Amino acid sequence: MEKNIELKMIDKKQVPDTEPDRQYYYMEIAKEYIRQLSELKGEPLTFHVSTFGCQMNARDSEKLVGILEQIGYVEKDTEDADFVIYNTCTVRENANNKVYGRLGYLNGFQKKNPFMMIGLCGCMMQEPVVVEKIKQSYRFVNLIFGTHNIYKFAELITTAIESSFTGNSHKKGSSMTIDIWKDTDKIVEDLPIERKYTFKSGVNIMFGCNNFCSYCIVPYVRGRERSREAKDIVREIEKLAADGVVEVMLLGQNVNSYGKNLEPQISFAQLLQEVEKIEGIERIRFMTSHPKDLSDELIDVMKHSKKICKHLHLPLQSGSSRILKIMNRRYTKEQYLELVDKIREAVPDISLTTDIIVGFPGETEEDFEETMDVVRKVGYDSAFTFIYSKRTGTPAAAMEDQVPEDVIKQRFDRLLKEVQTIAARKAEVYTGTTQKVLVETVNEQDEHLVTGRLSNNSVVHLPGNADMIGKIVDVRLNECKGFYYIGEKVS
Ligand code: SF4
Numbered sequence: 001m002e003k004n005i006e007l008k009m010i011d012k013k014q015v016p017d018t019e020p021d022r023q024y025y026y027m028e029i030a031k032e033y034i035r036q037l038s039e040l041k042g043e044p045l046t047f048h049v050s051t052f053g054c055q056m057n058a059r060d061s062e063k064l065v066g067i068l069e070q071i072g073y074v075e076k077d078t079e080d081a082d083f084v085i086y087n088t089c090t091v092r093e094n095a096n097n098k099v100y101g102r103l104g105y106l107n108g109f110q111k112k113n114p115f116m117m118i119g120l121c122g123c124m125m126q127e128p129v130v131v132e133k134i135k136q137s138y139r140f141v142n143l144i145f146g147t148h149n150i151y152k153f154a155e156l157i158t159t160a161i162e163s164s165f166t167g168n169s170h171k172k173g174s175s176m177t178i179d180i181w182k183d184t185d186k187i188v189e190d191l192p193i194e195r196k197y198t199f200k201s202g203v204n205i206m207f208g209c210n211n212f213c214s215y216c217i218v219p220y221v222r223g224r225e226r227s228r229e230a231k232d233i234v235r236e237i238e239k240l241a242a243d244g245v246v247e248v249m250l251l252g253q254n255v256n257s258y259g260k261n262l263e264p265q266i267s268f269a270q271l272l273q274e275v276e277k278i279e280g281i282e283r284i285r286f287m288t289s290h291p292k293d294l295s296d297e298l299i300d301v302m303k304h305s306k307k308i309c310k311h312l313h314l315p316l317q318s319g320s321s322r323i324l325k326i327m328n329r330r331y332t333k334e335q336y337l338e339l340v341d342k343i344r345e346a347v348p349d350i351s352l353t354t355d356i357i358v359g360f361p362g363e364t365e366e367d368f369e370e371t372m373d374v375v376r377k378v379g380y381d382s383a384f385t386f387i388y389s390k391r392t393g394t395p396a397a398a399m400e401d402q403v404p405e406d407v408i409k410q411r412f413d414r415l416l417k418e419v420q421t422i423a424a425r426k427a428e429v430y431t432g433t434t435q436k437v438l439v440e441t442v443n444e445q446d447e448h449l450v451t452g453r454l455s456n457n458s459v460v461h462l463p464g465n466a467d468m469i470g471k472i473v474d475v476r477l478n479e480c481k482g483f484y485y486i487g488e489k490v491s
Contacts, residue, residue, distance in 0.1 A: 053089025066192035199470030241280030256293035319374035320367035351456035359408030
């Protein structure tokens with residue numbers, strides 16, 4: 001539909017050169033535009049952010065929400081909003097198709113609402129073929145940007161508003177704002193963030209990845225590793241603690257290589273010790289840990305910490321040293337098992353979880369049995385099991401010897417069964433014990449129950465009410481239901 005809404009372009013006299021001042025300047029301009037648009041519409045403009053993929057994307061979405069609220073949009077649960085943005089993931093190829101499908105659906109809303117803008121960001125936008133396809137086939141999209149310049153969102157949305165609603169460029173299909181960077185070494189601090197939870201928060205400690213596992217697209221779409229300064233991280237967490245946050249999740253593609261590009265260098269273990277000192281923070285989690293970089297220093301810090309949760313996610317991917325080599329994981333089956341022994345010796349009650357890919361190109365029955373062997377030896381508390389999916393743009397996609405689908409499916413089922421049996425047995429051990437639980441939500445199915453997590457990340461449901469949210473309470477685990485517990489608060 002032709003947009004017939006006309007705003008007058010605001011003069012930008014002294015745009016600051018430095019960040020984050022520049023973005024705050026643009027937030028003021030965008031705010032004025034949104035005020036005028038709301039006036040024209042006769043009601044506040046709404047937004048909806050849809051997030052696909054991992055914790056990093058979830059955290060990025062909180063940054064988008066922070067800015068959208070700052071400039072005057074009001075959040076809405078559904079996609080019939082005035083600004084809808086998809087924060088995309090491209091780890092699995094079929095995720096891309098899902099986004100294309102949903103764009104058609106959004107276009108239906110846009111046809112009925114001349115105030116509506118559509119934005120796309122995240123990993124998928126770092127792929128030139130995707131952007132080309134959107135330019136060709138989805139001309140109604142108003143704004144596209146990638147992972148490296150998300151900090152510029154205020155500036156980008158201002159440009160998108162101007163090209164959609166000012167001057168003569170407001171015809172459908174003529175107003176696409178695109179800004180994609182190949183890489184960056186820039187980290188901008190102190191922009192607004194709207195947290196999803198009041199009591200817990202993710203905290204980015206680094207961005208990007210240097211590892212180039214042969215099946216993974218992340219290094220291509222998130223760029224090289226860059227760490228935030230420890231003082232900025234500590235300052236952010238201190239502020240979060242002052243604001244009532246009790247649990248932080250330190251986020252990075254490979255947290256164990258945190259600090260390598262900083263001057264002076266600081267290790268992840270040292271950073272954890274700094275975070276441990278912050279008053280008010282009671283629980284510290286982190287992800288993801290690459291086994292090849294997990295140091296003895298880190299194990300020692302975990303052993304002596306009072307706040308680091310008893311949970312470590314340690315992606316295995318395959319138990320076969322031969323496949324691990326082709327995956328470019330840079331550890332062997334034996335090294336992985338040794339590492340697990342060391343961790344368990346230092347922190348006996350730690351819960352270990354993992355990621356496993358089944359059917360990587362060239363995986364034989366023997367290779368798969370090696371994976372099963374590690375699963376039995378480690379005894380994971382839970383595991384995310386994935387069927388290998390060919391990801392265009394990665395070295396593995398070009399490998400010959402792709403495993404037939406029926407073989408993969410059969411191996412996957414065997415693995416899943418083994419993982420579930422072991423996990424259920426491990427969970428049973430805690431039945432009857434009393435544990436500290438951070439209450440997170442009122443249970444969706446039963447409003448008389450609340451749901452929380454143990455330090456080891458297991459889920460517990462117990463009688464309670466909304467007043468308990470964000471509190472750490474002692475809970476007796478009465479019954480184990482395999483993947484979760486039913487408990488009751490003990491005073
Ligand atoms: S460590 Fe490997 S799997 Fe993880 S993000 Fe980096 S390349 Fe991908």
